[in-house]
Amino acid sequence: MKYIVANWKSNKTTEESLDWLNNIKIKLSQINPKNISNLEIIVAPPVVFLPLMKKIIEENSLPIKLASQDVSPYGFGPYTGAVASFMLEGLADYAIIGHSERRKLFLEDDQILEKKVKLAVEAKLRPIYCVQDAQTYIPQKVDIVAYEPIYAIGTGQPDSPENANKVAGQVKQKKDIHILYGGSVTEANIGNYLCCSYIDGALIGGASLDADNFWEIIINASTN
Ligand code: PGA
16 A cells, blocks of 8 residues: 655635546546555645545545644643644645645744644544654554655755655664655655665655546556
8 A cells, every 4th residue: 555645735715625626537537546556645734624525525425545744742621723633633644744835934842742642542543644764763553654854855856765765674674664755756756666675665755736637646656
């Protein structure tokens, strides 16, 4: 099983997100579902789009799982602006936690991220925990890690498959978990990562925003 995760970050209007999903829905209807049964396709839209997307996915039985891009380090209570994990229970299956943009722009450290992981797991969200190198601390309850070197994110300068595989191997030596690679993954290079022995999937930002591009990523990933 390979994990293909689309991280839209803070992009798209409601209309654009519905267009994207509709486009993917049409493409899914044109293939044999068995062709992509080796993939876990996960989409992480901005949190406000989750309910509507969940409804469409369920109504059409689409083979797509949803993820939140983040969760609050707190539960219910006086935390203005925060979305608690418990609010996402039943709405998303996964939660991206510790993305380097959260660490850098929102000053999230290991302690905060550990709290987020704990609450996400309590709310039955499976964390996809982002690390920047093999040394980054990984909380105990995490079983999917995305290796995303900062220089490769949104730059068009991905890490080499050889190095990404080496880092994935180093992380796996410490902990038996699934490792995704993220950072300038495209439809053109995804195959180079998925054929690496230690890499179990990809986290895709920019190239996931366009449904046609993302579909090509899915098709290329399904043959690996
Ligand atoms: P990118 O982003 O694919 O645009 O490089 C990846 C990520 O930040 O998750």
